[in-house]
Amino acid sequence: MKHLSIDLNSLPGLDTQQGLFGSIAQSINASLDDRVLVVMTYLYEAS
Amino acid sequence: MPRLMRSDRVRVRSQAIGAMSSQSVVERLRDQWRGSPPVAQLLESLEAYAGGNPLDDCAILAECLTSTATARRLLSPLIDGLCAALRDHPFAHVPLRHRFARGVSVLELVRSAGASMSLVVYETAAFDGREAAPSIAFADEERHELCLSGAGSGRIATVVGEREDRVVLDVRSLAFEQQSILAFDCSSSRIIDRVDGHLAILRLARLPQSPGPTREFRLSDGRLLHCASGCRRDSRDEMAVALLGRMNRRDAAEPLAAIACGKGAEHLRWQAVRNSLALDSLVGFAALEVLVGKDGDELSVPAAKLYRQLVEQYPELARTEKQPCLT
Numbered sequence: 001m002k003h004l005s006i007d008l009n010s011l012p013g014l015d016t017q018q019g020l021f022g023s024i025a026q027s028i029n030a031s032l033d034d035r036v037l038v039v040m041t042y043l044y045e046a047s
Numbered sequence: 048m049p050r051l052m053r054s055d056r057v058r059v060r061s062q063a064i065g066a067m068s069s070q071s072v073v074e075r076l077r078d079q080w081r082g083s084p085p086v087a088q089l090l091e092s093l094e095a096y097a098g099g100n101p102l103d104d105c106a107i108l109a110e111c112l113t114s115t116a117t118a119r120r121l122l123s124p125l126i127d128g129l130c131a132a133l134r135d136h137p138f139a140h141v142p143l144r145h146r147f148a149r150g151v152s153v154l155e156l157v158r159s160a161g162a163s164m165s166l167v168v169y170e171t172a173a174f175d176g177r178e179a180a181p182s183i184a185f186a187d188e189e190r191h192e193l194c195l196s197g198a199g200s201g202r203i204a205t206v207v208g209e210r211e212d213r214v215v216l217d218v219r220s221l222a223f224e225q226q227s228i229l230a231f232d233c234s235s236s237r238i239i240d241r242v243d244g245h246l247a248i249l250r251l252a253r254l255p256q257s258p259g260p261t262r263e264f265r266l267s268d269g270r271l272l273h274c275a276s277g278c279r280r281d282s283r284d285e286m287a288v289a290l291l292g293r294m295n296r297r298d299a300a301e302p303l304a305a306i307a308c309g310k311g312a313e314h315l316r317w318q319a320v321r322n323s324l325a326l327d328s329l330v331g332f333a334a335l336e337v338l339v340g341k342d343g344d345e346l347s348v349p350a351a352k353l354y355r356q357l358v359e360q361y362p363e364l365a366r367t368e369k370q371p372c373l374t
Contacts, residue, residue: 004328004363011324014317018314021279021282
């Protein structure tokens with residue numbers, strides 16, 4: 001069968017949707033904030 | 048950008064060297080403090096606590112969290128030393144994880160795996176012109192706090208009952224003063240509403256191996272306002288999955304299908320199956336079928352719902368030859 005193109009936005013999330021780590025403003029609770037950055041490395045190989 | 052004259056280059060280089068040596072001064076101070084016998088013992092105690100021992104079995108740590116005299120004796124060499132060094136080297140950075148925002152300072156003093164000890168200082172400025180907090184967050188962690196100095200007032204909230212989209216909260220007023228000792232877990236938390244001048248708190252926190260979500264509830268009626276992952280590793284992986292999807296990396300479809308059928312957190316696995324479907328419908332659909340057939344898996348019900356939706360929308364998917372999902 002041919003590959004179908006399915007739009008990601010048409011696929012529902014879970015009912016218990018949750019935000020990413022650190023997405024609750026914790027200024028009052030005063031925690032260290034680890035939202036800052038995620039570094040990713042991609043390696044491409046010539047073939 | 049104009050080229051620097053030779054004299055400017057020399058000046059910039061000497062400033063850079065100066066900054067480096069300033070930094071090495073404060074870092075040396077930190078290392079000396081950590082290497083001193085009482086702090087080395089504290090670190091050993093923290094390591095045992097991080098390994099799962101109850102606080103009462105970690106004598107030095109427990110004493111530090113119950114006696115302001117002990118805490119001060121341990122912290123003074125670091126705080127006094129750093130303050131003096133920063134006066135002499137104003138360009139040096141505090142060599143500890145730290146944060147300062149709106150009158151609230153956090154300085155992470157020591158850490159061992161999922162356990163850390165921090166100094167938290169609230170200043171009056173943190174509460175200037177701010178209304179009383181309308182909500183409170185509960186994180187899945189164990190916390191012990193000792194007020195070292197200053198005074199303030201606030202509220203302690205405990206979850207005493209759970210309903211569908213809200214909780215029943217028991218909220219009590221509390222005065223914070225020197226030597227106040229507090230302990231919290233995933234169902235108890237506190238808010239500070241006001242401080243008199245400043246309030247310095249020594250905090251010990253320990254995260255479980257796989258922390259559950261942090262939840263924020265409205266204080267007036269206990270309604271759930273926000274829920275955030277408590278595990279930074281899961282969130283990092285979820286971002287990577289989303290990015291691969293946005294990059295349209297079809298070659299990632301199979302690894303994502305394997306994540307979806309694996310043993311990770313349910314939100315990560317659901318993002319993986321969604322993106323796998325969008326990248327390669329056949330591979331993603333095979334993973335979805337595996338999830339539907341997994342009895343007892345928390346994703347089997349939403350997977351079955353999505354399966355029915357897709358079969359209705361794309362009947363040809365149901366007629367495709369079954370492909371094994373990599374697990």
